[in-house]
Amino acid sequence: MDLRLGGQSVVRVAFDAGVTLLTDSGYEVRIEAAATLSSEDGTWEVTPGAPTPAMTRMIELFGAEILSARASVAGTLSIHLAGGRSLIVEPDDHFEAWTMAGPGGALVVCMPAGELALWRTSDG
Numbered sequence: 001m002d003l004r005l006g007g008q009s010v011v012r013v014a015f016d017a018g019v020t021l022l023t024d025s026g027y028e029v030r031i032e033a034a035a036t037l038s039s040e041d042g043t044w045e046v047t048p049g050a051p052t053p054a055m056t057r058m059i060e061l062f063g064a065e066i067l068s069a070r071a072s073v074a075g076t077l078s079i080h081l082a083g084g085r086s087l088i089v090e091p092d093d094h095f096e097a098w099t100m101a102g103p104g105g106a107l108v109v110c111m112p113a114g115e116l117a118l119w120r121t122s123d124g
Helices: 055-057
Strands: 008-013 019-023 028-032 037-039 042-046 066-071 078-082 085-089 098-101 106-110 116-119
Touching: 008 055, 028 078, 037 055, 042 055
Parallel strands: none
Antiparallel strands: 008 019, 019 028, 028 098, 037 042, 037 085, 066 078, 078 085, 098 106, 106 116
16 A cells, blocks of 8 residues: 655654654654664664664655655565665554554554554545
8 A cells, every 4th residue: 555655754763662753745664663674784673662773764864865765465564765774663563553544544553463444535
């Protein structure tokens, strides 16, 4: 499923018990499970809520253009960004691994075990 984030830029990267990316069009991607960040320089494991070297690499996503963002039928989130970077979040067996919220109430949630729950905006 195309999450329609292509062409948007990351304008905020925030850390707490999860990792949140905000786009210039008001979309928010929240990651609450382990993720993999890859670039031409290497691959890093992102562990929300835990200080790791990957946090520095996540901050470098600030200002990056999102080329595409997709959710697979199995619940895997794949975000590809300019500069050869990608962020992959696999579903979690017990928790919601990630969510994407957009303007007007659009919401996609990766439920435990990867099922996707969708709420659409009133305009489709």
